[in-house]
Amino acid sequence: MYRRITSTVKVNVPRLRRLLSTPVPRDDMYDVVIVGGGVAGLGLGAALKSSPVTSRLRIALVEGMDLGSSKTWGPTKESYSNRVVSLTPASVKLLKEIGAWDHIKQERTQPFDDMQVWDGLTGARIEFKTGALSQQYPSIATIVETLNIQHALLNRIDELGGVDIIDKTKVVKIGHGEETGDLDFSTWPQLELSNGRKLTARLLIGADGANSPVRSFTKIESRGWDYDRHGVVATLKIETGRPVVAWQRFLPTGPIAMLPLPNGYATLVWTTTPALAAKLKAMSHADFAALVNAGFRLSDVDLRYLYEAGAKEGEVKEQCEWRESVVKADKREFLPPRVVEIQEGSRASFPLKMRHADSYCDERIALVGDAAHTTHPLAGQGLNQGLADVQSLFKSLESAVTHGQDVGSIHALEPYAHERYFENHVTLGAIDKLHKLYSVSSGPLVTARSWGLEVVNELDGLKTLFMKRVCGLERR
Numbered sequence: 001m002y003r004r005i006t007s008t009v010k011v012n013v014p015r016l017r018r019l020l021s022t023p024v025p026r027d028d029m030y031d032v033v034i035v036g037g038g039v040a041g042l043g044l045g046a047a048l049k050s051s052p053v054t055s056r057l058r059i060a061l062v063e064g065m066d067l068g069s070s071k072t073w074g075p076t077k078e079s080y081s082n083r084v085v086s087l088t089p090a091s092v093k094l095l096k097e098i099g100a101w102d103h104i105k106q107e108r109t110q111p112f113d114d115m116q117v118w119d120g121l122t123g124a125r126i127e128f129k130t131g132a133l134s135q136q137y138p139s140i141a142t143i144v145e146t147l148n149i150q151h152a153l154l155n156r157i158d159e160l161g162g163v164d165i166i167d168k169t170k171v172v173k174i175g176h177g178e179e180t181g182d183l184d185f186s187t188w189p190q191l192e193l194s195n196g197r198k199l200t201a202r203l204l205i206g207a208d209g210a211n212s213p214v215r216s217f218t219k220i221e222s223r224g225w226d227y228d229r230h231g232v233v234a235t236l237k238i239e240t241g242r243p244v245v246a247w248q249r250f251l252p253t254g255p256i257a258m259l260p261l262p263n264g265y266a267t268l269v270w271t272t273t274p275a276l277a278a279k280l281k282a283m284s285h286a287d288f289a290a291l292v293n294a295g296f297r298l299s300d301v302d303l304r305y306l307y308e309a310g311a312k313e314g315e316v317k318e319q320c321e322w323r324e325s326v327v328k329a330d331k332r333e334f335l336p337p338r339v340v341e342i343q344e345g346s347r348a349s350f351p352l353k354m355r356h357a358d359s360y361c362d363e364r365i366a367l368v369g370d371a372a373h374t375t376h377p378l379a380g381q382g383l384n385q386g387l388a389d390v391q392s393l394f395k396s397l398e399s400a401v402t403h404g405q406d407v408g409s410i411h412a413l414e415p416y417a418h419e420r421y422f423e424n425h426v427t428l429g430a431i432d433k434l435h436k437l438y439s440v441s442s443g444p445l446v447t448a449r450s451w452g453l454e455v456v457n458e459l460d461g462l463k464t465l466f467m468k469r470v471c472g473l474e475r476r
């Protein structure tokens with residue numbers, strides 16, 4: 001460890017000799033400091049410790065929130081967190097490779113092999129089935145609570161040992177290390193923590209989310225725009241006895257998606273205007289459940305009436321039921337199960353935005369996950385992109401250690417940026433265009449997109465290519 005910490009510090013031979021007899025303030029010095037205990041940060045910590053090549057790196061992870069409760073997380077079967085993600089087969093594969101998947105509470109996950117997506121204005125529809133993927137990947141994706149993944153990663157890290165987890169502690173300032181005696185750490189990032197500690201890092205990882213303090217420290221710009229849309233989430237109790245399917249209907253205000261959870265539950269992600277999001281969160285459970293059912297069934301005109309001119313509080317359910325009774329409904333198999341109950345306290349909303357950092361690395365700094373890019377949730381890609389970053393950065397660091405390189409040097413980090421930047425850029429652009437395409441509510445574009453969707457639905461080869469890319473099976 002002594003040698004590793006000192007190997008790339010600017011020293012000459014006499015200095016090095018003196019250094020070997022001078023104790024480095026090792027407690028506060030790390031090969032890698034990760035800021036952020038979300039899935040990206042914990043994933044990188046677990047990946048580095050799971051490899052014999054990188055396991056000896058001295059690692060600290062700093063997180064502002066309490067990670068203890070995530071580690072001991074023991075929820076009841078009758079409740080699900082409202083923060084849920086759909087993990088692609090590639091992400092599941094990574095979690096398996098680093099030994100975290102064994103710690104996932106499997107009984108709380110829900111793989112699905114059928115996804116129905118349709119245009120709320122024209123009814124044009126596309127269906128994705130896993131038959132199109134290889135037998136190796138029996139599911140399109142697996143729905144998992146984010147807490148379940150954090151819980152698994154924390155337990156895997158605990159099992160592997162060697163990561164100093166400093167939680168309930170914020171990074172309040174980032175500067176550079178000092179020249180202490182014979183040693184010059186002035187190019188190493190130094191973090192000041194809210195508990196008064198200072199940490200010096202050979203490599204600082206920003207896994208600290210969309211408002212990344214690490215990114216601000218490096219002065220890397222992050223560009224993009226706000227969507228003026230909120231993602232309303234909730235845990236739904238649904239009618240049982242229906243096949244396991246993921247449903248998404250594109251409305252002009254944004255898509256409404258119902259993703260399956262086990263035991264007759266589902267999770268809702270309803271992208272809509274900030275004003276409607278506020279209404280959806282404030283209304284009674286019964287009205288909200290009725291409006292979610294209507295969101296998958298009624299016409300845009302009916303829905304707009306219900307949102308705007310509006311049925312009054314308490315009348316929404318009645319109005320929805322009456323309107324549904326007079327319109328010609330799609331066949332039952334083309335519609336999601338009905339919502340019968342809303343889990344208490346599960347409604348929340350998140351403002352949606354698209355951002356992409358100008359670069360992912362600087363000398364002794366790397367950004368991963370939402371710190372590097374944030375996207376609209378309509379394709380369920382955000383965290384999957386973050387996990388793909390983790391895998392790529394981990395491979396770059398493994399290669400650097402194998403070749404005796406300094407893990408903080410830009411040369412060690414460049415392969416990561418090279419591999420991930422363009423890939424993420426294409427995904428962010430495609431999702432952004434999809435959002436814009438489906439925000440159009442009239443005119444020839446609506447006809448063209450519906451025609452396009454139906455044509456693609458008939459072309460199995462094209463659908464397979466598309467699915468392989470979205471499932472992360474193309475790039476790796």
Ligand SMILES: Cc1cc2nc3c(=O)[nH]c(=O)nc-3n(C[C@H](O)[C@H](O)[C@H](O)COP(=O)(O)OP(=O)(O)OC[C@H]3O[C@@H](n4cnc5c(N)ncnc54)[C@H](O)[C@@H]3O)c2cc1C
Nearest residue numbers: 036038039040064086171208209231369370380382383384
């Ligand atoms: C409605 C919605 C639905 C989504 N659905 C999906 C989906 O189906 N599939 C998918 O792949 N993605 C989905 N996403 C995106 C996904 O949730 C995010 O991409 C993912 O959670 C980001 O993980 P992260 O670890 O990069 O960042 P975060 O989860 O944001 O973690 C960052 C961590 O850094 C910590 N931190 C920040 N600043 C400091 C500081 N100064 N000091 C210490 N700690 C700090 C924070 O406390 C936080 O824990 C969805 C997003 C939304 C909003």
